[in-house]
Amino acid sequence: MLLIYNCEPPKPGEPGFEEALKRVNSYADELRRRGVFVSGHPLEAERTARTVTVREGRTLVTDGPFTETHEHLGGYYLLDCETFEEAVELAGMCPLAEVGSIEVRPVAGIPGLAEHSA
Incomplete structure (x- = not known):
């Protein structure tokens, strides 16, 4: 997964x-051409977020992201790459990396966990 920050x-x-x-669409087209694109979307601003926690059976909903941070998660691309190095290479091609940063993180495979597609 490519997580897009501060962009x-x-x-x-x-x-x-x-x-x-045009540049972002060209990038997504290149990901599709390579056959690695699964999904990708921008996210609304933090002010639209709600954080949900459940403690001792009580649900608490608070405005905004869970932690105060200077990092702004603005969107993501979910890719199906052969290697981690390929994902890093593709992150370097993302035009959003020129104005923010791209965190590359493998999606964990957990045996027995039901998988859902976007």
């Missing part, structure tokens, strides 16, 4: 939006 590309109507959209 705030231009929004629709802002200068540079069309060019940024």
Whole structure:
């Protein structure tokens, strides 16, 4: 999984939006061409998030992300790569890495865990 941090590309109507959209779409097309693209989406801002915890049977819902952090998780790509090195290479090709950072993290395989596709 490629986790996209600290990247705030231009929004629709802002200068540079069309060019940024073209570059991101070209990147997604390249991932599809290579046969590794599974899913990818931007995320809404943290102010739209809710964090849910359950302790001693009580559910608590709080506004925003769980921890105060300077890191902003802005989106993700889920890839099906042959190797970790391939995922790192593809992360380096992502245009969003030029304005933020891309964390590359393997998805854990847990025996017996039901798998769900997006």
